[in-house]
Structures are given as structure tokens and as C-alpha cells.
Amino acid sequence: MANSGFEYVRHFEHHDAIPPSNWIVVRIDGRGFSKLCKKYSFSKPNDQRALDLMNAAATEVVRSLVDIVLAYGQSDEYSFIFHESATMFERRAAKLATTVATAFTAEYCLQWPTFFPEQQLSRPFPTFDGRCVAYPKRKILRDYLAWRQADCHINNLYNTVFWNLVLKGEMDGKAAEEALKGTLAADKNEILWSRFEVNYNNEPAIWRKGTVVYRAYDAEEGGTRQSGDVEGQRSSGGKGLGGGVSEGAKGGSKSQLEKERKRKQKARIAVEHVDIIGDGFWEARPYVLAGKRGHVEE
Template sequence: MANSEFGYVRNFEQPDALPPSNWIVVRIDGRGFTKLCKKYDFEKPNDRRALDLMNAAAVEVVRSFVDVVLAYGQSDEYSFIFHEATAIFERRAAKLASSIATAFTAEYCMQWSEFFPDQPLARPYPTFDGRCVCYPKRKILRDYLSWRQADCHINNIYNTTFWNMVLKGGMSNTEAEHALKGTVSADKNEILFSKFGINYNNEPMIYRKGTAVYRSYGAGPAINGVSGQVKTADAASKTQLEKEKKRKQKASIVVEHVDLIGDAFWDSHPYILASKRGEDCGE
């Protein structure tokens, strides 16, 4: 950047680099999606097309950012987890949040017609905002994902019960809200089964568990190196980093609706939260 008498304005920019050795979560959320759902008449309690569109956009974001080790989504939100050693954008929070949010927004709008062919997008277009949160330990990161998945369950069982009471039970929105006030999951399960013949445990996993997106390396040991990693005494060489980046780019991207609260998924995919090549995700 050329020097000039106006260059002093750079001093007003505040540094926002996130601390090293922390897992970075960039969570994006839809802006004004309650209005958007009404505008395009999304199905209640869940519109599979809308969720599939969210997942398709997430896949392309994961494909574009190789340091994302896992993404988790539900409803109109998605969390993208960057490896603790990433140095992308010099770990600047504003760059990370804005890059993920804009990439996701672009994919969501560009792929809209594939999932809603009879409902063209019109202004105001869907947009997503983003925020960055750092987690210093894998256990805390897993607790974060458990929190979001528990939120998915709580919201979905409420919405499933509420909309069945309204659409099938003939209740008004206000009446359904009043009837569900103070109920717990067991109560909602009983309402669904006794009044509507619905076993909640048989509802599609995508609604109950949300969606996980991650890379699968097939046979052989998975490489979990990080592109652009800050140099340390035992850091991989530039050539090794480039090889690892290419392998990530060639890896299959998996979309699954699985439980992230228990250990089974993590035991089956230890490389996802591994700190270094060949290391498992134990504490």
C-alpha cells in the first residue's frame, strides 16, 4: 500500500487476531428467517428442502476452506470448526466471520433454485451473519457441539408437537402455546403418540439430530495437518503442508445425521479433532 499523508487512518484499525492453540468456531445464522419462512411458505414443522439447501451450502464452504475440520448445522444456523493450529487470515476474527458468512450466503442464494424450483428468490435476499468463538480444549469444543445438538432436539420436539396440535389438532397458535407451557420432553412425546400416533423416535434423524459435515479419507491413515500453519520446531515442511492440503481437497465430504453428544462418532473418527498427524483426539 502506497504511503501518503492519509495513511495515518490505518492506526484506527483494531487488531482482532484470535488467540493461538484454540479451536475456532465460526457460527453463522440466518437473518430475518422467520419472515423468509413465511414469505416462501416453508412446510411446518420442518421443510426438508430448506434443510437440504443449508447442507448443500455448508458442503461447498467446507470444500473451500480446507482448515475446517467439521461443520454442524440445524435450522438456519451452521457452525464451522477451524483446526486449533490454523493460521488462515492470520486468525483475524472479522476476516474469518465475514468470509464464512458471505461464502455461505452466496452458496445458499445460488443453489436456491435447485431446491425451490417453483419459488424464485426475490429481494430482500437471504443473508447470514457470523461470529467467532474460541475454545481452548477439545472437551469444551465437544461440549459446544453437544449444546447445539441438544438445542436442535429441544426446538424440534417443541415445534413438532406445536404444529401437529395446530395443523392436525385444530388448535390456534395461542392455544397450542398455552397447552405446551411448562411441559418437558416426556410430556411432548406423550402428546405426539397419544393424540397423533407419532413416535418421536421414528422422526427423521436430520430433524432430531441436525447435520454433521466432514471429510472422509477412505482407507489408510488420515492426515490432519493444517494449511498455512505457523512454523514451529516440529512443523511440517512447506511441501508436506501442500501435500496435506491437496489430500484434503481430494477427500470425500460426508453429510451425516448422527449423534455428536456420545463417544461413538468421535471414536470412529479420531482424526477430526487430532492435534497433529497420527494423533488421536484424546485429552
């Protein structure tokens, strides 16, 4: 870029790079989705088409951004996990958040006709905002994901009881809220079973547990090699959603880095509705959160 007398304005830009060796979470949320749900008459308490659309959009974002190792979604939100060694966009928080949010929004709108063929999108179109948070340890990252899945369960149980009271119990919204005030999970389960013969544990897993999207290396299931890194791997903030490969990356040749990038691109994108609070998911797939040399550390 040519120098000019106006270039001083660049000094007002804020340097917002996430520190190295931190896991990066970009969480996107739908903007004004309560109005959108009413506008397109989403089913209550869950609209399967809407959830499937969210998952389809998330799958394409994970496929496009190879530094993402896992994503977790529920309702109108999704959390995308960038590996601690990721260097896409030089780990700049604003660029990571806006890239994920805009890519997700584009996929959501583009794939809308597939899931809602009889309802054409109109203004205001669905949009998603994004925030970027750094977590210094795998344990804290695990706790974050556990928090989001626990939130999914709590919200879905409440909504399931609420909408049964409204749709089947013929209560208005205010009366249903009053009936649920101060109730515990056991109370809500009792209401569902005694009044509506609904066993909450038999509700679809996608509603109760949300959705996990990750790169599955089937030949390595149960092994120690990880999906997000090779020794000394670095990816650059080059053009394109997937970024590039840094030619001068330390600890790895260009051919090694390119091989690993292609390996990620060819990996199967798994979409599952499973528990991620306990250890079972992670013990069966240690490569998801493994670091250099394939180690999984706290």
C-alpha cells in the first residue's frame, strides 16, 4: 500500500489478537429470532426443520474453516471451537467472529429453501451476531461446552412443559408461567407424565442434548492422533474461508502442512446428538481436543 498523509488513521485500529495457546470459541446467536419464529410459524417447543437448518449451516462452516475442531449448537445458537494452535487471521478476534457469523448467516439463508420449501424468506432476513472468547485450558473449554449443553437441557425441559400446558392443557402463557414458577426438574417431569403422559427421556435427543459437529477420523477412532494439529502446524490468515498454509511455519515443512490441511478437508463431518458433559464422548475421540504430539492435557 502506498504511503500517504492519511495513513495515520491506521493507528486508531485496535489490535485484538487472542493470545497463543488458548482455545478460541466463537459463539453465534440469532438476532430477533423470537419474531422470526412467529413470522414463519415455527412449531413449539421445537421445530425440527429449523434445527436441521441450523445444523446444516454449521456443518458447512466447520467444513470450510479447517482450524475448527468441533461445534456445538442448540436452539438458535452455535459455538465453534478453534484449536489452541490455530493462527487463522493471526488469531484476531474481530475477524474470526465476523467470519464465522457471516459465513453461518449466508449458509442459513442459502439453505432455507431446502428445509422450508413452502415459505420464502423475506426482509428482515435472518442474521447472526458473533462473539469471541479465549479459554486457556482444555478443562475450562470442556466446562464451557458442558454449560451450553446443560443450558440446552434446562431450557428444553421448561419449554416442553410450558408448551404442553399451553397447547394441550389449554392454558394461556401467563397461567403456564405461573404454574411453572419455582418448580424443579422432578416437578416438571411429573407434570409432563401425570397430565400429558409424556416421558421426557423419550423426547428426541436433538431436543434434549443439542448437536455436536466435528471432524471424524474414522480410522483413528480411539487413537491418540488429533484432528487439529501436527507437530509445529500453522495455518495462515490468507484469503478464503479455509485460510492458507504458512510457508515459513516453524517445526513443519510446507509439504507436511499441506498434507495435514488436505487431511482435514477430506475428513468426514460427523453430526451427533450425544452427551458431552461426561467423559465418554471425549475418551472415544481423544484426537478432537488433542494438542501437539497427540497429547490430551488439562
